[in-house]
Amino acid sequence: MLLARFLGPRVWILIAALLLAAVLVPMANLYLSPSHPLHVPSYMVPLLGKYVCYALLALALDLVWGYVGILSLGHGAFFALGGYAMGMYLMRQIGARGVYGNPELPDFMVFLNWKELPWYWYGFDQFWFAAIMVMLVPGLLGFVFGYFAFRSRVTGVYLSIITQAMTYALLLAFFRNDMGFGGNNGLTDFKDILGFPIQADSTRAGLFAASCIALAIAVLIVGWITRSKLGKLMVAVRDAESRTRFIGWRPEYVKLFAFTVSAVMAGIAGALYVPQVGIINPGEFAPVNSIEIVVWAAVGGRGTLLGPVIGALLVNYGKTYFTAVAPEFWLFFLGGLFVFVTLLLPRGIIGTIDYGWETWRSRRRASREEKGESDDGEGQPLASPAE
Amino acid sequence: MAEADVTNRKPQDEVQALFEPQGVREEQTPRTDAEGHGERRPAAAPASPESAPPQAEAALAPIEEPVVSPHPYATKLREQRLAKEASGHARRDTLLYLDGVNKSFDGFKAINKLSLVVARGEMRAIIGPNGAGKTTMMDIITGKTRPDSGEVFFNGDVDLTHHDEAAIASMGIGRKFQKPTVFESHTVEDNIRLSLAGPRSVLEALFHRKDQAERDRIDAILETTRLTEKRKLLAASLSHGQKQWLEIGMLLAQDPELLLVDEPVAGMTDAETEETARLLREIARTRSVVVVEHDMSFVRELGVKVTCLHEGSVLAEGPLDQVSADPKVIEVYLGR
Numbered sequence: 001m002l003l004a005r006f007l008g009p010r011v012w013i014l015i016a017a018l019l020l021a022a023v024l025v026p027m028a029n030l031y032l033s034p035s036h037p038l039h040v041p042s043y044m045v046p047l048l049g050k051y052v053c054y055a056l057l058a059l060a061l062d063l064v065w066g067y068v069g070i071l072s073l074g075h076g077a078f079f080a081l082g083g084y085a086m087g088m089y090l091m092r093q094i095g096a097r098g099v100y101g102n103p104e105l106p107d108f109m110v111f112l113n114w115k116e117l118p119w120y121w122y123g124f125d126q127f128w129f130a131a132i133m134v135m136l137v138p139g140l141l142g143f144v145f146g147y148f149a150f151r152s153r154v155t156g157v158y159l160s161i162i163t164q165a166m167t168y169a170l171l172l173a174f175f176r177n178d179m180g181f182g183g184n185n186g187l188t189d190f191k192d193i194l195g196f197p198i199q200a201d202s203t204r205a206g207l208f209a210a211s212c213i214a215l216a217i218a219v220l221i222v223g224w225i226t227r228s229k230l231g232k233l234m235v236a237v238r239d240a241e242s243r244t245r246f247i248g249w250r251p252e253y254v255k256l257f258a259f260t261v262s263a264v265m266a267g268i269a270g271a272l273y274v275p276q277v278g279i280i281n282p283g284e285f286a287p288v289n290s291i292e293i294v295v296w297a298a299v300g301g302r303g304t305l306l307g308p309v310i311g312a313l314l315v316n317y318g319k320t321y322f323t324a325v326a327p328e329f330w331l332f333f334l335g336g337l338f339v340f341v342t343l344l345l346p347r348g349i350i351g352t353i354d355y356g357w358e359t360w361r362s363r364r365r366a367s368r369e370e371k372g373e374s375d376d377g378e379g380q381p382l383a384s385p386a387e
Numbered sequence: 388m389a390e391a392d393v394t395n396r397k398p399q400d401e402v403q404a405l406f407e408p409q410g411v412r413e414e415q416t417p418r419t420d421a422e423g424h425g426e427r428r429p430a431a432a433p434a435s436p437e438s439a440p441p442q443a444e445a446a447l448a449p450i451e452e453p454v455v456s457p458h459p460y461a462t463k464l465r466e467q468r469l470a471k472e473a474s475g476h477a478r479r480d481t482l483l484y485l486d487g488v489n490k491s492f493d494g495f496k497a498i499n500k501l502s503l504v505v506a507r508g509e510m511r512a513i514i515g516p517n518g519a520g521k522t523t524m525m526d527i528i529t530g531k532t533r534p535d536s537g538e539v540f541f542n543g544d545v546d547l548t549h550h551d552e553a554a555i556a557s558m559g560i561g562r563k564f565q566k567p568t569v570f571e572s573h574t575v576e577d578n579i580r581l582s583l584a585g586p587r588s589v590l591e592a593l594f595h596r597k598d599q600a601e602r603d604r605i606d607a608i609l610e611t612t613r614l615t616e617k618r619k620l621l622a623a624s625l626s627h628g629q630k631q632w633l634e635i636g637m638l639l640a641q642d643p644e645l646l647l648v649d650e651p652v653a654g655m656t657d658a659e660t661e662e663t664a665r666l667l668r669e670i671a672r673t674r675s676v677v678v679v680e681h682d683m684s685f686v687r688e689l690g691v692k693v694t695c696l697h698e699g700s701v702l703a704e705g706p707l708d709q710v711s712a713d714p715k716v717i718e719v720y721l722g723r
């Protein structure tokens with residue numbers, strides 16, 4: 001009961017749906033015969049898993065954009081860095097099974113005539129180490145970037161531009177062969193993860209389930225942060241930053257906290273994504289990827305927990321559909337969608353529904369108060385920006 | 388008051404004498420200079436009883452002995468320290484002390500040799516035509532704008548020019564903006580909660596738990612600002628006047644020693660204006676308040692000392708009747 005009030009019933013439905021999906025989709029894939037109407041074909045499991053990772057990424061962006069008002073156009077970079085950290089682990093799992101059969105060096109290094117492993121590849125043969133790096137590297141970049149940007153009070157469009165510049169700079173860097181991350185081709189040809197063959201249906205089912213659980217946990221964490229006093233402060237910073245300074249808060253630290261947490265979440269999303277799609281290359285740093293994330297959150301409704309998840313799932317389903325039917329139109333469609341949402345649905349799908357609901361409720365409350373009835377709304381302020 | 392200052396200092400100096408080399412002890416001459424300099428009193432504040440009259444320091448002047456400097460650098464340091472101390476004495480009992488403050492924007496002098504003293508517990512009204520620099524003065528006090536030159540001290544010896552907005556707010560200076568700024572997407576109650584004095588760390592906010600003491604304080608503030616009925620409503624849904632009160636409530640929640648209130652009754656109905664005057668007088672019983680306002684009947688209702696600003700400096704200061712009878716003030720207001 002207390003929990004239901006804490007996040008609102010809709011969020012619990014979302015979490016339940018995710019946990020249910022984590023169980024049912026793998027079962028429908030593994031145990032139902034292909035002729036069964038509810039059978040989930042094998043190609044679809046990693047595809048759905050990919051959507052779930054994108055939803056996690058959109059939620060990460062929503063934490064900074066929807067709640068703190070930082071429009072990051074560089075979140076793809078954190079996602080890609082998490083993906084690369086996982087990719088490095090997967091590369092080292094290949095061992096001597098590569099084309100060149102070198103037990104130590106990944107194929108692309110042998111190809112480049114490298115004689116030994118660069119120092120920054122050390123430790124990635126251990127899963128626990130890679131798992132830490134998946135969070136640490138994006139988190140650290142987010143922290144350092146945010147520290148300088150927020151401390152110098154860079155805001156608004158300038159901040160958006162430097163986040164784009166950041167991901168673009170990383171794109172260029174990762175394209176270089178001598179960076180030691182596989183250059184143009186990136187990291188691919190993975191064999192197994194934690195000893196399980198990466199192409200096997202059961203492994204993919206496991207990865208899908210892991211993605212759903214990660215997203216459910218992220219929803220809980222973001223829900224907890226945004227319902228705390230800190231979350232209220234975040235929204236206050238979003239709406240009236242200078243006011244928060246004059247009552248003694250330091251908005252730069254609020255932003256830094258959100259940005260760092262968000263970068264870590266994006267990194268985790270990337271790490272779950274890479275084994276399911278089987279490749280990570282510098283293309284993930286492309287500025288347009290980061291912009292797509294913004295579109296997902298905008299379509300679903302920023303500043304809500306549900307919105308970015310719904311938005312990411314819908315838009316990516318649309319993308320899969322469109323790129324199959326009319327691939328040359330996808331980018332136009334995406335651009336059109338963004339314009340449409342910005343102009344006609346500025347609150348996004350969930351935000352619009354919430355707004356209509358709140359308006360209706362406050363009208364009802366007002367008319368009831370007129371009739372002299374007591375209002376029963378305690379604990380349910382009209383405020384909380386939608387669950 | 389002035390005598391007290393002198394006698395207070397005597398024993399101190401004697402104690403110092405025990406610990407300091409003779410040569411340094413003789414460094415009294417520059418001190419007089421320094422104090423004379425420090426005594427360049429804010430021209431606008433002759434009437435405030437808390438500012439020591441110049442004679443107080445003059446009493447120390449006659450000590451003139453040949454200066455045998457031990458080392459030029461040490462002499463200089465001592466000079467600076469004494470000068471600092473001297474001006475500290477003049478400021479000691481003030482809550483807010485501005486002296487010779489200048490600020491220009493692209494060559495335009497928004498604040499021009501502004502000097503102003505507010506005593507502890509005082510309520511002061513600041514009037515002046517649009518563009519007189521009233522808001523800019525508040526920006527300078529609250530750390531939003533750095534002055535080009537001049538002294539800005541809080542509580543006698545805290546140099547406000549060395550601190551930022553958040554630090555100054557935490558020291559106990561609260562500010563209400565000219566345009567009401569509240570957190571529109573939060574409830575009235577949460578607006579107050581976010582402003583309550585207390586730790587300002589991110590982690591504390593994350594793990595913060597509401598408790599009864601906090602609830603009581605919020606209740607009290609809502610009661611004072613007459614917003615109890617509206618506590619669950621979004622701040623966005625408040626009327627203009629209610630937003631102004633909410634902002635004053637947020638100030639109170641900070642529990643500041645000094646409140647700076649910029650045009651609190653702009654856009655208010657007469658009844659609301661009257662209510663606001665009552666509220667501010669009530670607040671002024673326990674805190675110092677500086678109110679900027681155009682509305683003369685409101686200022687009259689406050690019944691406090693008035694400072695008239697014009698072109699970034701003080702034009703006149705005193706009781707409202709005296710200030711409004713001042714030909715310079717009349718010219719500024721009517722000559723426009």
Ligand SMILES: Nc1ncnc2c1ncn2[C@@H]1O[C@H](COP(=O)(O)OP(=O)(O)O)[C@@H](O)[C@H]1O
Pocket residue numbers: 492497515516517518519520521522523524
């Ligand atoms: N940040 C700024 N940049 C440029 N000019 C400014 C700035 N702040 C204030 N001014 C100018 O300083 C003058 C004083 O403004 P202000 O302090 O707002 O006056 P008041 O509050 O007394 O009406 C105005 O002419 C205004 O245009």
Ligand SMILES: [Mg+2]
Pocket residue numbers: 521522523565649
């Ligand atoms: Mg003004």
